Amino acid sequence: MEANVMRDAVEIEEEYVRLDLDSVSEQFDILPNAPYVLSGLDTLSPILVIDNKLKLIGHYEETIGTCIALTEEDFLYKRKQSSSYS
Template sequence: MEGKSKETEHVEDEEEYVLLDLDDVASQVDIPPNAPYVLSGLDTLNPVLIIGDKLKLIGEYEETIGTCYVFSETDAAPVVHEETGASEANLFMGKCIEDSNQAPTKEVKPVASLQKIIKFRLSPEVDTSASAVESTDFNL
């Protein structure tokens, strides 16, 4: 009698990154930073993004040409030069010297690649004049 070996089927969740393009909307209304939002319908042709209580955006998928890469940027440690070598005139031997004229540097690391962009536009039911007025601060 032969025993059957069961192979467990390993299903991995595949991550897919999508860029949310709000450029067209940002020129029409002010979107406050860190505003609460709800993103729904990612599996539909027109995802919906609701920002705060009143701003409703309708999205449409666009395929990218090639692959887009997303990067993160952090402050990099300053470049430090260590003086080495024997010399009677070398007063800084074994010391670390930092160039104060050097501009601050950034370290850029790839985070993800993506093939889709969701381009958002205002929902027809949004009143842009009311949204813009509510987000404006008046200082007298």
């Protein structure tokens, strides 16, 4: 019984990272499906390598407010639901 209580008490915490690449995309042509590698996310200077050609060293900024991230599937599902009510 205690094992079940302990297992249920474990809380998984997720963190999401938002990459602001607007200024980079103005200077470099980045293909939509270009392979990329993120490393050092647990450091103060995370690294993003895009297509083994472009290496970016970043930094963290604390944000105030809420950022909503949706997948294309989420958008299509919501769109389908709203059109069925019309």
